[in-house]
Amino acid sequence: EDQVTQSPEALRLQEGESSSLNCSYTVSGLRGLFWYRQDPGKGPEFLFTLYSAGEEKEKERLKATLTKKESFLHITAPKPEDSATYLCAVQPDDYKLSFGAGTTVTVRA
Amino acid sequence: DVKVTQSSRYLVKRTGEKVFLECVQDMDHENMFWYRQDPGLGLRLIYFSYDVKMKEKGDIPEGYSVSREKKERFSLILESASTNQTSMYLCASSSPRTDRTYGYTFGSGTRLTVV
Numbered sequence: 001e002d003q004v005t006q007s008p009e010a011l012r013l014q015e016g017e018s019s020s021l022n023c024s025y026t027v028s029g030l031r032g033l034f035w036y037r038q039d040p041g042k043g044p045e046f047l048f049t050l051y052s053a054g055e056e057k058e059k060e061r062l063k064a065t066l067t068k069k070e071s072f073l074h075i076t077a078p079k080p081e082d083s084a085t086y087l088c089a090v091q092p093d094d095y096k097l098s099f100g101a102g103t104t105v106t107v108r109a
Numbered sequence: 110d111v112k113v114t115q116s117s118r119y120l121v122k123r124t125g126e127k128v129f130l131e132c133v134q135d136m137d138h139e140n141m142f143w144y145r146q147d148p149g150l151g152l153r154l155i156y157f158s159y160d161v162k163m164k165e166k167g168d169i170p171e172g173y174s175v176s177r178e179k180k181e182r183f184s185l186i187l188e189s190a191s192t193n194q195t196s197m198y199l200c201a202s203s204s205p206r207t208d209r210t211y212g213y214t215f216g217s218g219t220r221l222t223v224v
Contacts, residue, residue, distance in 0.1 A: 034212040043215030101151035
């Protein structure tokens with residue numbers, strides 16, 4: 001059975017304080033690993049897709065990396081507008097995604 | 110620019126009522142999904158459909174049914190609402206042509222409260 005575990009559950013940061021979120025997974029045949037951002041009361045929004053170990057993607061203050069067992073989402077010098085829940089999902093051989101429970105990030109000014 | 114639309118943002122229903130949650134997508138996607146999201150549990154798949162009139166059970170289908178009469182519309186039905194179905198419901202769609210690139214596109218969600 002595919003499993004996705006995200007840690008920590010919650011992260012409180014000062015503005016400018018860089019940190020990392022972890023997504024560890026077990027899946028049979030990884031087609032892709034996805035990161036989403038979810039604001040309160042809204043649906044998740046796509047951020048990145050990673051396909052193979054060693055791959056990295058960047059968008060503004062966010063950088064996602066992938067190994068064979070886990071992915072990290074690095075937040076560099078975060079701002080209050082980066083506050084959100086970040087979801088990780090894996091896509092095995094079929095098209096269904098399996099989601100982690102998410103990490104809620106709060107950035108204080 | 111709206112791509113996946115859920116008909117209601119907030120709903121309050123009484124125990125025992127039959128509840129319909131509607132979802133429409135305008136991206137000509139083949140696949141559609143219904144999830145519920147609860148704190149600490151993440152997104153759990155209720156039902157999905159990969160074609161018109163086709164449906165498959167997800168991980169937690171009990172107490173729910175679905176209908177897909179048209180490609181763009183996927184409805185979730187709570188046959189007899191119960192308080193443990195109070196949750197955020199998310200609809201999503203995808204296409205085999207693009208899902209490996211973008212994953213799913215989600216609606217804004219429906220916050221359902223059953224009293």
